[in-house]
Amino acid sequence: MTVRPEDRPTRRVSVVDTTLRDGEQAPGNAMEPDEKVEMAQRIEALGVDVVEAAFPASSPRDFEATRLIAQTLKRARLATFSRTTRQDVEVAVEAGGTGNHEVQLVATGSEIHLEHKRGITREQAVREVTDTVGFARALGVRHVSVGIEDASRGSDDLVRALCDGALDAGADCVILADTTGCATPEEFGALVAKVRAWAPRPVRLSTHCHNDFGLSLANAVAGLVAGADEVQVTLGGIGERGGNTPLEELAALLAYKGGRYGLHTDIDTAGMYEAYTALRRVIRLEEPRNKPIFGRYAFGTTAGIHQQGILSNPATYEYVEPARFGRERALLIGRHSGRTILRHLLDQLGVGTTDEQFTELYHRYITGREGSDSEDLAVVRDRLARELAGG
Template structure:
């Protein structure tokens, strides 16, 4: 389904993909530099605005991945992750250059982090931000974003001081991170709304939400509704602990409900599943059964009532259309399947049988398989065809 320009909502959402950085840093998700290059190409092809490649100062592999990805991207902007130190920025620039490179600095955004992680004062945290943003600008970096870590638990005074210091030094983006995934949509939307009043456009406000309560998507959308300009996402929602805002869920929601929120993305929804399949291959991630959009059975059912409706009109049970996301519908035979699906298969085979024969066939292929796993329609259809041909 193509949406014309005239029908599009009014405001375009910028998308920052951090699959290769935040997604990769979670246990089990490590990627080699050449694998990051492959994924960067696939992610860029989906239409994201920014690809965050790595944390260059953290390891030689991240440095090399940044160098290679910076040479690979043709349209999307490269982003790198750095602490608020000049050393990290120097390494990031050495790896990724200055052209088309956004240096993302992580600022200490809550009192609990100031005291228990960093052991520094608020004034020190602000000085770090101001100095490092200014240093990055002096090296020729055109875009510097300041990610306020744990912003959802920081006091207004601290978050505002960090925003003011970042803007005064030349930052053009403030990223608000719900680092522990603790915020509710009301809380996160209120935070973004406050920061939007402190941060004048064209400076961007971005969201970085974690999924510990399963709220990363709706928190990000609440942020957009409150005035955020962009969303940080990962393919499949991979990332620390419960993961990050999933790219596919954001793109799907805004494809159907974007007008309701007054926003849209330019993401290629059809190509996302292929990119996710490549990611799963690289990080050896099993495909979940029921994950929205990307789950094995996200567009599959064994339930007879659902199958009857879908065979009559897919819209009865498919609000989200599989083809729009590079997927196919799958109707499976299982113990909850009804007679409609069996009649459908026989019709496809051009077979006409008596009611008595149909009842016997239904018992053998559906009812008596109550303890068996569900089977794909094509498998059962082939078995029926062989059975009927042998009569």
């Protein structure tokens, strides 16, 4: 018997949401502690495994946000961001405690960062990691992860030394960061496969991919296929420069194609858009038009050919189903709409027309429209109803 890809057993992907840390540190995305608490609750409700709250040592606001979120989370694990210094870890533990807290340390993972950002040697970088991981464990932190920054540009020798040092000191998770978004899926998958061989399970292997080439999702999935257990994401993909792996795109891809990859998540896809709408309100983010899943017109069209197909059977142009993601289909009237949508409106109104009347209406409501703006179907239907009623 042939087993279809969608019927194959799948492996659950762990999801770390870093909207409140990496997403928030990008220009224009700053949040107050109470706003972070609201978003942490919404993000936890989506089913993520870990909520990364903040960089507690960076500011009093981040410290307070961490403290409040640590008291708020009911199921998901709290994560914080720290440099490889004892002082940062002490502050993080003071804010978030040790019971349900993953201390995430950032290690210097490429030669260009060693020389031009830090001005330290490889040996010093490894010593920082081993010392700080050991210190965190001595404080009672059960989960310590080491994020290897710029790992996609680091040499094998450096990445291996950092990985080995972290695990020997007691870390239980290694995060591979494509910090500049420079990797391709083939390159990132190969990196993950190498590190997976150096750090076999039960060590967690996580991906942190940026979107500078628009490849963050593809790289994250390549990493999962190569052996990673976890993906770091943000709502809407917000984050430094081009952003991070978008939670909604990962969840959508695995909802439809997870069988082919042997992967699934437990993310509540129907609740994501409401959470994203709340995030947009909090950080005053303009609504994108064409962003996958969350774009204003991700499930909307003015094209007559598309509308004709959708009215006959939505599957003609909707591979991704809007209701599955808390969205609604939008058929809009514009200059590119066809005769089918006008007939649809007239049928809804229960109105018949002669060929001559129909042609006149088609010209005025469709082809003769001024400008390029489109209108909602219901708005046009109401105006058409008033006209046909003589009002």
